Every structure is written in structure tokens, then in C-alpha cells.
Amino acid sequence: GPLPRNRKRTVSAVLSGSLPAASDSRLSVVWTYAAPGGGAKMTQVTAVSADIVLHNAFVVTMDGALTVLRDGAIAVVGDRIAAVGPSADVLGAFPGAAQTLNLAGRILLPGFVNTHVHTSQQLARGIADDVDLMTWLHGRIWPYESHMTEEDSYASTLLCGIELIRSGVTCFAEAGGQYVSEMARAVELLGLRACLTKSTMDCGDGLPPNWSSCSTDDCIQSQKDLYEKHHNTADGRIRIWFGLRQIMNATDRLLLETRDAAQELNTGIHMHIAEIPYENQLVMRMKKIDHGTVTYLEKIDFLRNNLLAAHSVWLNESEISHFSNAGVKVSHCPASAMRMLGFAPIREMLDSGVCVSLGTDGAPSNNRMSIGGSDCRESI
Ligand SMILES: [Zn+2]
Structure with a gap:
């Protein structure tokens, strides 16, 4: 016009x-x-x-x-x-x-912001096609991720970044990996902006042996150390956020101490939330509540406006209100939704004033890292 x-x-x-x-x-x-x-x-x-x-x-x-x-x-x-x-x-x-x-x-046009990326999964494209989420996670992705070396993580982040740049992305939010210093080294070279996070888990079934020993204190302290070392480096292009893999692998203490530490450092939290019905059912059974993860997170006063909730497919009406009232942001990943998770109530979230952005997720959830492709899938 x-x-x-x-x-x-x-x-x-x-x-x-x-x-x-x-x-x-x-x-x-x-x-x-x-x-x-x-x-x-x-x-x-x-x-x-x-x-x-x-x-x-x-x-x-x-x-x-x-x-x-x-x-x-x-x-x-x-x-x-x-x-x-x-x-x-x-x-x-x-x-x-x-x-x-x-x-x-x-x-x-301005660079795209991809709000859910697993840089460490770039080398795992194609290893987990056509399986349900728990098989995808426990049987394929965790064994792969837990065997990565620091050098693997560096190479994986470089390759991921090149593919992101190719589709017009200039900034991304990392969903959480093990070797944040290697991610930072790659991001510095790539010229991208990034919110990098370590994936933390202090409980839960199915964890690879070398991951199950991380104590709650270690999870928090290691992230504070990463913040100290990398936050605002690379001319301010790198930010360090806190990461929580998902509720099934987080004790209440880890959740609440993460909330407090992120607030104290004035930074963000990235967490997978309400991905599949099984997650909600487990939370209902274990925590004795009448709906899923978001109901529980609201009950323990975890929700804040610095929380980026990935996927958030299985929310009911009152849970959408909890997100809206707390100012929680959602990363919607259309490819993962269509492959494994189901359709998120995006229209309802937007109508309630929830900020919804787009992400590609990792290569094995998508098989490509094109944010333009995500836009197209979402419009379909
Ligand atoms: Zn993810």
C-alpha cells in the first residue's frame, strides 16, 4: 500500500x-x-x-x-x-x-527469530523418524545426546547455525544441550544472536547412566557458572538462559530454584511444557491435580513472564489463562506438532493475549531447520 x-x-x-x-x-x-x-x-x-x-x-x-x-x-x-x-x-x-x-x-526483511532449536541434535537428523515421543526421547535422542563429546557439540552447532542462516534466521533460542561453552564458541563464529541454555534434569525414568547423577545443586550451580562465563559475550550477541528439560525430569526444588535464580539474574527460562497427553496424565497421577503440567506449575507458583514454554500443545482453557496472566511465552513448532505431538490451541492462546512464536525444534523433529518451512506448515 x-x-x-x-x-x-x-x-x-x-x-x-x-x-x-x-x-x-x-x-x-x-x-x-x-x-x-x-x-x-x-x-x-x-x-x-x-x-x-x-x-x-x-x-x-x-x-x-x-x-x-x-x-x-x-x-x-x-x-x-x-x-x-x-x-x-x-x-x-x-x-x-x-x-x-x-x-x-x-x-x-529483518532476520527471523527461531524460538526453539536443539543445536546438539543437528547430527541426529533421520535417527528417530516415525516413532512416538517417548521412544523418540528415551530410545533414540537421549542415547545419542549423552554420547556426544564437546567437539561433536561444536560441530553440530556450526552445522545447525549454517542451516538457520540459510533460511534467514539471525537469532535463536536454544532448547538446552550439554556443552553450552561449545555452543557459544560456534555462535560467536557464526555471527548469530542466541539465548543458550543447558538442559538440566535431576530425576525421572529412562535417563542415560551418565546423566542420572546430576544433583539439583549441580544443575543450578553449573548454569550460574555458564551465565558468569558467557552471558553478554560476543558483543552482546550471546545470552545465557536457564533450561529445564521437562517436568518429568525435574524435582519441585529444581523448578523453584531455577525460577528464583533466573529472576535474580534477570534472564529467561526455556522448558518443554505439556507436549503429549501422557505427560499430563503422569503429572495428574503423581501430583494429584485435576489437569496437566500447566495446572501444576501454576499451583507451585512457577509461572513467570521470563518463561519460554516450548510446544504447550495440551492446555485446557484455564491453563491458557494461567499462561496469559503470568505472561508466559510459547514457542510453537508446527513440524513437531504434526509429526508427534498434536495441534496446539494457537488461536485460543492468541485470543487470550499469549505471545506465540515459531520454532523449528531440532533436526530429528523436523528433518530441516527452515523457519520459512515452519511458517508454511503453520499456515496449512
Ligand atoms: Zn525441544
């Missing part, structure tokens, strides 16, 4: 002093959408040399007004987008760009 008129916007970027040919330490670009014909017009520019200008693109800005520029451009200086606007204006403002690329009408 036509561009909104008389809209003012300021784009500013702080530039590193080490940039070549940067005549200013600050760049400020102000546009007014009041040009003849309704097009956007850059009215004031204090320009520096751009490293690259991408022009003649269909730019989807995802700004508050969902502005789309049909012949748009962006200028990149260092690792920052310095300007977005109509091609003529951006080209005019950055005449000495080191590289100018005509995108010939291709779509240019």
Missing part, C-alpha cells in the same frame, strides 16, 4: 571509531514521509561512508506501521544498519559506498 504520510522517523547508529573513512562518530538520518506523491523523503543526513548499500528491493521494515518500501534500500556501516529508505534517497545519501548491490526487486 501507499506509504504513510507525514510520518517522521529517526534512525541512528553509533559507529565504532575504528571504521575506515568514518568522518563522524555518530550518524543521524531523519526522514519525513511527505514528499510529492506520498513517497518517503530523507530530509536531513549527516552521512558517513557505507560498507554496502542494498537497493531496488522490496523492503519489509516490520516497524510499528508495518511499512513496506517497494523500491527501498538499506545502507550498512560496520555491523549496523545505518539507514532504511527509498532507494534514490539512500543511494544519494551514501554515494561513496564500498559496495552497491541492486537486488532487482527481491524481498529484504
Whole structure:
């Protein structure tokens, strides 16, 4: 549609002093959408040399007004987008760009955020097709994950990251693996942004022998150590969150101490919640409650707005309200839902104000890591 008129916007970027040919330490670009014909017009520019200008693109800005520029451009200086606007204006403002690329009408849009990724499962593609979730987990994935080395985890994260980048992802939330330092090493090299988590389990059936010895204290302390070591590293691209595999492998003490530790460090928690009916039935039986995991988590006051709940397929109406009231966010993974879990009440969650995002899950849940593919599946 036509561009909104008389809209003012300021784009500013702080530039590193080490940039070549940067005549200013600050760049400020102000546009007014009041040009003849309704097009956007850059009215004031204090320009520096751009490293690259991408022009003649269909730019989807995802700004508050969902502005789309049909012949748009962006200028990149260092690792920052310095300007977005109509091609003529951006080209005019950055005449000495080191590289100018005509995108010939291709779509240019912000990077996708994939909110449920198992980087360590990248090497396990195809090992768990056509089985139910508990066989998938206990018989295939845990034996695989528990035999990984640190070097395996590094290679797996690199390969996973390359596939994420290929489908337009620039940021992801790790669902939890064993070797977070190796994930961080790979993410630093990949240039992605990531919320990395360690997968923690302090109880439950079916755990591989080398995992069953982790005490609650070890689970918490090791994550605090990881936070200390990696949080806000790689120019702030890496964040460390707390991870809980699932309720069947977490004591109440682990749940509540995770809640408190994450709150204290002002960071997030990533946990698989209400994936299959069996999980809810087990929780009902063990905890003597009238519905599943979310009912129990609400009862023990675990739910907070820093919780990212993966899948959350089997929620009833009051459980959706619990999520909404607490501000819990949901990662919906259409491929896993269709392969193993069932259909989540996405419409009902959105109607209740729950923030729902998309994830691919790991390679053996999906067989590909394309977030675009997830969008397509969700629309089906
Ligand atoms: Zn998962």
C-alpha cells in the first residue's frame, strides 16, 4: 500500500571509531514521509561512508506501521544498519559506498527469530523418524545426546547455525544441550544472536547412566557458572538462559530454584511444557491435580513472564489463562506438532493475549531447520 504520510522517523547508529573513512562518530538520518506523491523523503543526513548499500528491493521494515518500501534500500556501516529508505534517497545519501548491490526487486526483511532449536541434535537428523515421543526421547535422542563429546557439540552447532542462516534466521533460542561453552564458541563464529541454555534434569525414568547423577545443586550451580562465563559475550550477541528439560525430569526444588535464580539474574527460562497427553496424565497421577503440567506449575507458583514454554500443545482453557496472566511465552513448532505431538490451541492462546512464536525444534523433529518451512506448515 501507499506509504504513510507525514510520518517522521529517526534512525541512528553509533559507529565504532575504528571504521575506515568514518568522518563522524555518530550518524543521524531523519526522514519525513511527505514528499510529492506520498513517497518517503530523507530530509536531513549527516552521512558517513557505507560498507554496502542494498537497493531496488522490496523492503519489509516490520516497524510499528508495518511499512513496506517497494523500491527501498538499506545502507550498512560496520555491523549496523545505518539507514532504511527509498532507494534514490539512500543511494544519494551514501554515494561513496564500498559496495552497491541492486537486488532487482527481491524481498529484504529483518532476520527471523527461531524460538526453539536443539543445536546438539543437528547430527541426529533421520535417527528417530516415525516413532512416538517417548521412544523418540528415551530410545533414540537421549542415547545419542549423552554420547556426544564437546567437539561433536561444536560441530553440530556450526552445522545447525549454517542451516538457520540459510533460511534467514539471525537469532535463536536454544532448547538446552550439554556443552553450552561449545555452543557459544560456534555462535560467536557464526555471527548469530542466541539465548543458550543447558538442559538440566535431576530425576525421572529412562535417563542415560551418565546423566542420572546430576544433583539439583549441580544443575543450578553449573548454569550460574555458564551465565558468569558467557552471558553478554560476543558483543552482546550471546545470552545465557536457564533450561529445564521437562517436568518429568525435574524435582519441585529444581523448578523453584531455577525460577528464583533466573529472576535474580534477570534472564529467561526455556522448558518443554505439556507436549503429549501422557505427560499430563503422569503429572495428574503423581501430583494429584485435576489437569496437566500447566495446572501444576501454576499451583507451585512457577509461572513467570521470563518463561519460554516450548510446544504447550495440551492446555485446557484455564491453563491458557494461567499462561496469559503470568505472561508466559510459547514457542510453537508446527513440524513437531504434526509429526508427534498434536495441534496446539494457537488461536485460543492468541485470543487470550499469549505471545506465540515459531520454532523449528531440532533436526530429528523436523528433518530441516527452515523457519520459512515452519511458517508454511503453520499456515496449512
Ligand atoms: Zn525441544
